[in-house]
Amino acid sequence: MAASTVLAACLMLASQTYAVPPAVLVGIYKAEGGAIGQEVRNANGSYDLGPMQINTIWLPDLAQRWGVSTQTARQWVKDDPCTNVGVAAWILKSHLTETGSLSQAIAHYHSRTPHYGTKYKSRVIGIMRDSGLIKTSQ
Numbered sequence: 001m002a003a004s005t006v007l008a009a010c011l012m013l014a015s016q017t018y019a020v021p022p023a024v025l026v027g028i029y030k031a032e033g034g035a036i037g038q039e040v041r042n043a044n045g046s047y048d049l050g051p052m053q054i055n056t057i058w059l060p061d062l063a064q065r066w067g068v069s070t071q072t073a074r075q076w077v078k079d080d081p082c083t084n085v086g087v088a089a090w091i092l093k094s095h096l097t098e099t100g101s102l103s104q105a106i107a108h109y110h111s112r113t114p115h116y117g118t119k120y121k122s123r124v125i126g127i128m129r130d131s132g133l134i135k136t137s138q
Contacts, residue, residue, distance in 0.1 A: 003036055007051060010082040014089035023133035025089060027124040028052060028109060036081050049078040052088035062087065
């Protein structure tokens with residue numbers, strides 16, 4: 001099965017599981033530009049993993065929740081597309097629950113620093129609009 005087909009199925013499942021809009025997950029996926037098995041080093045020494053570029057800062061919490069080592073959590077997030085997308089949906093839902101705003105949740109997915117988060121949110125919304133996933137009022 002093609003990776004794109006697997007990712008599409010994972011996106012839909014994660015969207016339903018965490019009650020987040022699938023269009024937003026697609027927008028984040030396209031903005032992040034990651035791939036299964038990918039690790040991207042950040043300037044701060046952390047890494048972004050897999051298709052949804054999950055930051056390694058989440059690994060200790062995930063490892064504890066899953067009852068596995070941090071290394072095992074890292075491998076799952078990096079190499080398993082449904083785990084990766086599920087974590088992304090969980091992160092988005094956590095931010096949505098915290099802020100009560102989907103717009104703010106998208107920004108926080110990238111950064112809680114307003115300058116970076118706002119820029120990222122605009123990018124994701126632009127990707128969704130350009131991909132025909134949302135319509136914006138004129």
